[in-house]
Structure formats: structure tokens, C-alpha cells
Amino acid sequence: MAGALGPGLLTALAGMDAGGIATFSNAGASFGYDMLWSIPVMCLLLIVVQETSARMGCVTGKGFASLIREQFGVRKSALAMLALIISNTAVTLSEFAGIASGMQLFGVPAAISVPIAAIASWLLSMGGSYRRVERVLLAISCVFITYVVAAFLVAPNWQDVMLATVFPHPNLSASYVSLLVANIGTTISPYMIFMCESNVVEKAADADDIPLQRIDTVSGALVAQAIAWFIVVCTGSVLFPAGIAVNSAADAAQALVPLAGPYAEVLFGVGLVGASFLAACVLPTITSGAVCEAFGWERGQDRTWSEAPVYRGMITGITALSALVVLIPGIDLFSIMMIAQVVNGVLLPVLLVFMVRIASDRHVMGAYANGRLWKFLTWFIVVMVAVLAVVMFLSQLLGFA
Numbered sequence: 001m002a003g004a005l006g007p008g009l010l011t012a013l014a015g016m017d018a019g020g021i022a023t024f025s026n027a028g029a030s031f032g033y034d035m036l037w038s039i040p041v042m043c044l045l046l047i048v049v050q051e052t053s054a055r056m057g058c059v060t061g062k063g064f065a066s067l068i069r070e071q072f073g074v075r076k077s078a079l080a081m082l083a084l085i086i087s088n089t090a091v092t093l094s095e096f097a098g099i100a101s102g103m104q105l106f107g108v109p110a111a112i113s114v115p116i117a118a119i120a121s122w123l124l125s126m127g128g129s130y131r132r133v134e135r136v137l138l139a140i141s142c143v144f145i146t147y148v149v150a151a152f153l154v155a156p157n158w159q160d161v162m163l164a165t166v167f168p169h170p171n172l173s174a175s176y177v178s179l180l181v182a183n184i185g186t187t188i189s190p191y192m193i194f195m196c197e198s199n200v201v202e203k204a205a206d207a208d209d210i211p212l213q214r215i216d217t218v219s220g221a222l223v224a225q226a227i228a229w230f231i232v233v234c235t236g237s238v239l240f241p242a243g244i245a246v247n248s249a250a251d252a253a254q255a256l257v258p259l260a261g262p263y264a265e266v267l268f269g270v271g272l273v274g275a276s277f278l279a280a281c282v283l284p285t286i287t288s289g290a291v292c293e294a295f296g297w298e299r300g301q302d303r304t305w306s307e308a309p310v311y312r313g314m315i316t317g318i319t320a321l322s323a324l325v326v327l328i329p330g331i332d333l334f335s336i337m338m339i340a341q342v343v344n345g346v347l348l349p350v351l352l353v354f355m356v357r358i359a360s361d362r363h364v365m366g367a368y369a370n371g372r373l374w375k376f377l378t379w380f381i382v383v384m385v386a387v388l389a390v391v392m393f394l395s396q397l398l399g400f401a
Contacts, residue, residue: 018098028235
């Protein structure tokens with residue numbers, strides 16, 4: 001049963017990638033502590049989504065894409081897969097932007113770093129060998145735990161920090177609402193639902209493992225969101241008072257200067273590249289695997305090009321397209337990371353509707369179907385994100401700053 005532990009923690013920590021760091025750094029730099037209140041809320045919602053996903057995998061022994069096809073048919077599966085393809089391609093773009101931004105801190109231009117990273121991630125994805133380096137890259141990305149130490153070194157007013165965490169400070173400006181949607185998108189990325197459930201299925205976890213999965217889910221969410229909270233505290237304490245906007249990796253790295261001094265950019269760059277590269281390996285594989293699973297096409301690293309042309313072709317296409325877009329001269333790398341998270345947040349409700357309906361169906365889940373509270377919380381996420389997306393677009397349309 002101990003083997004059941006892991007998927008929730010890995011999936012939650014995977015959210016601390018290029019987009020996650022960009023989003024939370026921006027939250028602190030742009031609004032100080034004003035968005036801290038959203039992190040405990042996001043943590044609770046992440047637990048709800050991850051626990052539901054893991055429970056579905058334990059009870060059914062099937063991936064999310066298979067369940068969508070079985071319960072809703074091919075047409076609605078196509079809608080779900082379209083949302084996943086758009087979302088995951090946007091996030092893969094942000095990962096290559098993260099690699100380019102991180103390597104620029106070491107003086108390596110995107111024209112060199114991105115093609116090399118694209119080829120390396122493609123080779124690892126096609127062979128499935130990224131699993132060998134997964135934990136190493138996750139360990140590297142854990143360099144962002146240094147924000148915890150840095151937050152204490154800058155000695156913020158902890159009373160102000162805690163009050164901002166407990167009491168919301170919302171406003172209706174387009175930038176604030178967009179960043180809130182991005183926070184949701186990077187915390188509860190659509191790919192996480194597929195990743196968590198498939199990991200549970202691969203580990204052959206069953207209904208007896210649900211209690212362990214819940215421990216795994218809660219611990220993963222708490223660790224990931226604690227890091228996010230400290231990133232906002234740190235950047236809100238260092239960058240916001242100085243009026244430093246986060247428009248590049250170098251800007252975000254400035255928050256680590258109290259801890260690492262002249263080595264802040266090196267520390268930040270290593271973590272950013274490691275986290276981004278891991279996600280760049282995983283995302284095209286998750287996307288291609290889910291689409292093939294939904295439509296019954298051959299998939300898997302053990303399949304050749306002739307046996308699984310769609311599976312291998314989609315991995316290749318997403319990787320190549322993402323790398324090529326990032327190589328467009330003059331493109332704003334940090335904006336790509338931020339926009340990807342907004343796209344995630346806007347598309348998230350589409351997949352959550354499928355998830356809550358499956359998880360609430362007693363014909364599928366039996367005694368492990370969603371109870372009233374879990375059903376309410378999941379529908380709350382759907383409605384909340386949809387409303388925020390509408391407010392965001394209206395704010396932009398009406399010209400609110």
C-alpha cells in the first residue's frame with residue numbers, strides 16, 4: 001500500500017513550473033500581500049480536485065480520458081480533448097519560455113537553449129526515459145523552497161502578512177482579476193487531472209488505497225501552496241515596495257537577493273530551467289496519451305511510429321510548435337508564461353464539469369461517489385472560474401487598469 005503514495009505530491013509540485021513561479025512572483029510584485037488570501041482558498045480547491053481525480057483512478061482503474069469517452073461519447077470527448085490540447089500546448093509554450101528565460105540568466109540566448117531543450121525533451125518523451133530524471137528535476141525545482149528562507153530574511157511585518165492571508169483584498173481591475181484567473185490556472189492546471197489519475201492507475205492503486213491517496217493529496221497541496229505563499233510574501237516584501245515589476249526572470253530573481261546575494265540569479269535560473277524542462281517532457285506526453293486514450297488509438301513509448309502515428313506525431317507537433325513560437329524574435333517570454341496560466345484558468349471549467357459529473361455518478365463510483373460537500377465544492381470551482389473569466393474580459397473591455 002505504501003506504493004500508492006506519490007502521485008498527488010508529484011502532481012502538486014509539478015505546478016511549481018515556469019508559469020507558477022511567474023504568476024506568484026507577479027502577484028507579490030504587483031499587489032504586495034493583497035493576493036495572499038487566495039492561496040489558502042486555492043489550496044482547498046486543489047485538494048478537492050486532486051482527491052477526486054485520485055479517487056476516480058482508484059475506483060475505476062481507468063484514466064480520465066477513458067471515463068469521459070465511456071460516459072459522454074465521442075463528440076463530448078472531442079470537446080474535452082480540444083480544451084486539453086489548447087491548454088497543454090499553451091503551458092508547453094510557457095515551459096520553453098521558462099527555459100529560455102532561465103538560460104538567459106547564464107548568458108545563453110534562446111536561439112541556442114530552446115532548440116537543444118526541444119530536442120532533448122522530445123527524445124526523452126518519445127522513449128519514456130524522462131521518468132529516470134523526473135525526481136532529479138523535481139529536486140532541482142525545489143530550489144524555490146529558498147523563497148521560504150528569503151521571506152524570513154527580509155523580515156516582513158508578519159501581522160500584515162497574516163491579516164492579508166485571512167481577509168480578502170479583491171478589486172475589479174483587469175490586471176488583478178487576470179492574475180487571479182492565472183493563479184487558479186497554475187494551481188489547478190487541467191493537465192493535473194489527467195496526470196494524477198493516470199499515475200494512480202499506473203501504480204495499480206485500488207479502493208483500499210484511497211485513504212493513503214488522500215494523505216498524499218493533502219500533503220502535496222499543502223507543500224506546493226506553502227511555497228506559493230512564501231513566494232508572494234517574499235516578492236511582496238522585496239519587489240513591491242521598490243516598485244520592481246516582474247517582466248523577466250532576472251526581475252523575479254531579485255527577491256532572492258537577501259538570501260543568495262550575487263548568486264540569486266544563478267539559484268533562480270537553475271530552478272526555473274529544471275522545473276520547466278521536466279514539464280516540457282511531461283506535457284506533450286500527457287496530452288497525446290489522453291487524446292489517444294479517448295479515441296481508442298494506439299499509444300505508449302513501446303509503440304513504433306507505424307503502430308502509434310497519432311501518439312508520436314502529437315508529441316512531436318506540440319514540442320516543435322511550442323519551441324518555434326518561443327523562438328519568434330522579440331517575443332515577450334514572461335508574458336507567454338502569464339498568458340498560458342490565464343488560458344488554463346479559462347478552460348479549466350470545461351474539464352471540471354466532466355470530472356464532477358463522473359465522480360458524482362454512483363453507477364461509476366459506487367459507494368465512493370462524491371458526497372454533497374465535495375460536489376458543492378467542485379461546482380463552486382466551476383462557477384467561480386467562469387464568473388472570474390467573465391469579469392476579466394468585461395474589465396478589459398471597459399478599460400479598467
